[in-house]
Amino acid sequence: MKSRSWRFVTLFVSFILISLTNKCNSQDTTVRIRCETTKGNIRIQVYPQWAPTGAARFIELVETGFFTDVGLTRVLSNFLVQFGIAADPQLQKQWEAKGNLLDDPTPSGTLVKRGTMAYAGGGKDSRTTQVWIAFKPNRNLGTQLWETPFGEVLEEDMHVVDSFYAGYGDMEAFGGHGPDQGRQHQDGNEYLRNQFPQLDYVKKCWRVDSFDSA
Numbered sequence: 001m002k003s004r005s006w007r008f009v010t011l012f013v014s015f016i017l018i019s020l021t022n023k024c025n026s027q028d029t030t031v032r033i034r035c036e037t038t039k040g041n042i043r044i045q046v047y048p049q050w051a052p053t054g055a056a057r058f059i060e061l062v063e064t065g066f067f068t069d070v071g072l073t074r075v076l077s078n079f080l081v082q083f084g085i086a087a088d089p090q091l092q093k094q095w096e097a098k099g100n101l102l103d104d105p106t107p108s109g110t111l112v113k114r115g116t117m118a119y120a121g122g123g124k125d126s127r128t129t130q131v132w133i134a135f136k137p138n139r140n141l142g143t144q145l146w147e148t149p150f151g152e153v154l155e156e157d158m159h160v161v162d163s164f165y166a167g168y169g170d171m172e173a174f175g176g177h178g179p180d181q182g183r184q185h186q187d188g189n190e191y192l193r194n195q196f197p198q199l200d201y202v203k204k205c206w207r208v209d210s211f212d213s214a
Contacts, residue, residue, distance in 0.1 A: 082132040126146050
């Protein structure tokens with residue numbers, strides 16, 4: 001009887017562990033995004049388990065068409081490319097009215113490598129709609145809660161990111177000649193197209209079931 005009882009307990013515990021594992025795996029779902037840019041298409045994998053709040057906001061931005069003709073306004077070679085101010089100032093105001101994102105509760109411990117994506121923030125609970133893609137590994141990025149990575153561009157597509165026009169450099173506040181974010185918020189793409197004609201853009205992004213589909 002003892003042998004049968006222990007066998008039953010072992011089977012029951014095994015069943016519970018398998019169920020818990022399956023549950024965890026079901027929550028660990030990668031979301032796949034395609035983006036068309038002026039230099040070619042890129043594929044992005046979003047990992048909700050890294051940063052649930054940040055990932056959910058990025059997916060929402062994609063699914064609502066926010067990333068339509070969005071300027072790649074801060075392209076810093078060997079550092080990052082930053083984007084995420086809407087082409088239409090009114091649309092940007094609508095998203096800003098939603099308020100900043102709260103930081104994800106704990107850092108994922110995910111290291112920033114080539115292709116890693118996270119939000120551009122400047123302090124606690126400062127994330128909005130701007131994100132960046134890292135050109136190379138960087139131990140100084142991703143260490144703060146508001147910089148917790150949420151996804152990555154596939155390495156096979158990073159040559160597209162490498163080709164984004166970087167001639168304007170950083171924002172003037174940081175010694176460059178790039179677009180002023182205040183003017184972007186006020187005048188949108190009219191300002192960008194008039195003052196920065198060589199700028200590249202994200203033309204559109206959409207969610208796909210797999211990268212084998214369109």
